[in-house]
Amino acid sequence: MRARCLLMLTAVLALVVSGCAVPADAVDPPVSGVRPAVDVLSGLAKDDSIAALLPPEVRAAGVVKFGSSVGGQPPSAYYADDNRTVLGLDVDVSEAVAKLLGLRIEREVASFETILPSLAGGKYDVGTGNFGVTEARKQTIDFVTYINDGQGFAVRADDTRVPRVDSLVALCGLKVGTGAGTTFEATLEREKHVCGEAGKPAYEVLSFSENAAIYLGLQQRHIDVVMSTINGLRYAAANQPNLRFLGEFKRLDVGFALPKGSPLAPAFQAAVNSLIGSGTYARILDKWGTKDSAIPESLISPPERA
Template sequence: MRARCLLLLTAVLALVVSGCALPADAVDPPPSGVEPTEDVLSGVVEDEAIASLLPPAVRDAGVVRFGSSVGGQPPSSYYAEDNKTVLGLDADMSEAVARTLGVRVEREVASFETILPSLAGGKYDVGTGNFGVTEARKKTIDFVTYVNDGQGFAVRADDDRVTRVDGLVSLCGLRVGTGAGTTFEATLEREKHVCGAAGKPDYEVLSFSENAAVFLGLQQRHIDVVMSTINGLRHAAANQPNLRFLGEFKRLDVGFALPKGSPLAPALQAAVNELIQDGVYPRILDKWGTKDSAIPESLISPPEHG
């Protein structure tokens, strides 16, 4: 398996194309560390007042259709050892909100870059995938926030070319791996001009649909730097060998994604705020080691962090 992974990844990287996707069985997932076993959901029951905020059609159906990106690593969303059960902060938050609303989560796993367009087409009611709230996304998508995460960088621990990224000029001349369709990819592509302006060679952006491929590419030296979520990189650096987290670059609110103007938004917001007030919310974050990402209250499509 490992040899086949390297051959496939090397071939894909040689094409130097954006939005690369490897077959689901072509990449060994990064080690996930110990799977948390705390039961943080058993006490969550329906709140009738909050459930009354649901659109009648959703309440009658008793189901909310989720399109979810399962990124391959904790703490946001990943598979258990059975390669079927979805674990992580996103899964626990979705389930807690659904129980508060008295409905069931009907989840379909989808690639990250397809979920937001699918919301507009009506395929899903809600999208999850550590979607950061940006002004660009808010033109077509509404968000109900539930955590604060953001953008960070990591390198191999034995690579001392970059010790911190305070500005993207620190990446000039390097190969940066990231997720396709993410805020990371958008930021990197938008700001590529900073290298030329500084009289330095451009950095190269390599984008992948499979998150595991990014880390494999880093360790096999096809990629020099990884740009991903703050919480994801912190967890990876604590559990993967030869990986060093370079620190936070930019904070972003993260939310449930919905079609613009969705009548579900007030119900989801009220459910998240109830979980914050009754103590379930901090227990979920503690379970996944993300208490630094707590928000004081859920908001609908707040301004993007500067």
């Protein structure tokens, strides 16, 4: 019940109480540009020419092990009402790629901050969780890109202290909530010096493993600003009360994360590019309200966006 409780808490932004005593009609946020029931995968079948790019042992096994981070809301990855089925853009792109490659995904849900280290340790073949491509991560991880998302900010709608964030100096003196192990956390920690250089008090970084805790902290005024994904914040602002999206801060390519030098990368890249060419990719993004995040071509470990 833990993940289901978090989803309900995120949707209604209630105070934390024991159990999950939330009215049944309050647990599902209104849909804004998201259509989870749309079928975008049923027409896909194995493409032998793309599957031939897989290592022989992977083709023979027919299985690829995924470590996946699952949040509390669309569009990336979240739990359906049964608290077991994982839905979202990450899931649809993954399943579409697997279909073209003739593979079955063996998915294990894991906390965001543990997935990349687990790839290097051989626990998973692939990681998903809206992993942005950065030069630091590329030292130990390869990426096969499939969407362009990035970093953004949100505040309570009744908080007028920060109209937007063009520079992290706008955060000075505030408490900023973000996800543990994310590019957001790394950016905030790396750039803390900007406040001192501007003669202002430093901002405080509060990191959490669960998105629900971040949004609850914001509404309970333990946090002043949220830093998270552009697409996630846009959805949250459209579906949660008293939440205002401040806009984009930095764009990042997002991709499947693989161990450095993984032989799976060329096959995954070819599969994503096939989906782009066939129009299936556009239909997946349309389903999850993320058409503005489309990429023209999948790349393997491209340079980090400036």
